[in-house]
Amino acid sequence: MPLVAAAVCPHPPLLVPEVAGAAAGELDDLRSACDLAVGRLLATGADAVVLLGVGPVTGPVPPPATGSFQPWGVDLDVPLVPGQPDRGAVLPLSLTVGAWLLSRHTPPPQVTAVQVTADAGPAEVAALAAQVAAAGDRVALLVLGDGSACRGQQAPGYDDQRALPYDKGVATALAEADLDALRDLDPGLSAQLKVAGRAAWQVLADAARAGGGGWRGELLHESAPYGVAYFVASWERM
Numbered sequence: 001m002p003l004v005a006a007a008v009c010p011h012p013p014l015l016v017p018e019v020a021g022a023a024a025g026e027l028d029d030l031r032s033a034c035d036l037a038v039g040r041l042l043a044t045g046a047d048a049v050v051l052l053g054v055g056p057v058t059g060p061v062p063p064p065a066t067g068s069f070q071p072w073g074v075d076l077d078v079p080l081v082p083g084q085p086d087r088g089a090v091l092p093l094s095l096t097v098g099a100w101l102l103s104r105h106t107p108p109p110q111v112t113a114v115q116v117t118a119d120a121g122p123a124e125v126a127a128l129a130a131q132v133a134a135a136g137d138r139v140a141l142l143v144l145g146d147g148s149a150c151r152g153q154q155a156p157g158y159d160d161q162r163a164l165p166y167d168k169g170v171a172t173a174l175a176e177a178d179l180d181a182l183r184d185l186d187p188g189l190s191a192q193l194k195v196a197g198r199a200a201w202q203v204l205a206d207a208a209r210a211g212g213g214g215w216r217g218e219l220l221h222e223s224a225p226y227g228v229a230y231f232v233a234s235w236e237r238m
Helices: 018-041 093-103 123-134 163-176 179-183 189-194 198-210
Strands: 005-010 048-054 065-068 077-081 111-116 139-144 217-222 230-237
Touching: 005 093, 005 198, 005 217, 018 093, 018 139, 018 217, 018 230, 048 093, 048 198, 065 093, 077 093, 093 111, 093 139, 111 123, 111 198, 123 139, 123 198, 139 198, 163 179, 163 198, 163 217, 163 230, 179 198, 189 198
Parallel strands: 005 139, 048 111, 048 139
Antiparallel strands: 005 230, 065 077, 217 230
C-alpha cells in the first residue's frame, strides 16, 4: 500500500498573499482549506510527499528545483526543499504553488515532484502513476490542479454552459474518492473547458487504484471566484 493519503488543491498564483496584494482576503477561505488539507496529509507521517501538477513534460522534476512568482510581479522564490544548495530546475506554476503550500508547514522528511502534460493520454497517465506509487513505502500525494476556466463571462475561457456540470462532477468524484469517475474525465472536453487539473487527477486515481483497497474522500472547498473552479479535497485510505 504505497499511497497512504492524498490532498487536492488548486494552483492560482493569487493564492499567495504577496501576489494577490489587496485582494488577498478574497481567497482566505480557499487558503485555509488548502492549509487544512496539507496539514492532514503531513499528519499521516508518510515517508515521502510527492507534489504532482501539470507541466511542460511528463516525468519527475530532478532535484534541486525552485519555483518563482516573479512572472506574477512578486520577487518571491520557493525551493522544492528548504535549504537546498542551489536553484536547480525550474518548477512550473502548479508545483511552485504546491511547494509554497508545503512551506507553510513543518517540512516532511522527503519531498519530490513530478509533472504531467495537460494533454497526457491514458498510457502516459498510467506510467506516471506507477512511478508515483514506487516513490516510497508510504507515499502521500499533493495534487495541484484547477477545474474549468469557463464559469461566466469574465472567466478566462468566457462562459460555457458545460463548465458547471463538469465541475460538479469533479467535485462529487473528489468528495467520494470515485476513482472511476476521475479516470473517465474526457480529455477533449477538459481541454475545451481549459481544465488544468484533469491529467493530474487521473494520475491520482491510477495511483490510488494501484495500491488496492478503498478510499475515503472529503471535499473541503469548492468555489469559482474568478470564473475558474477551485477544489480542495482530502483523501485517506480506509
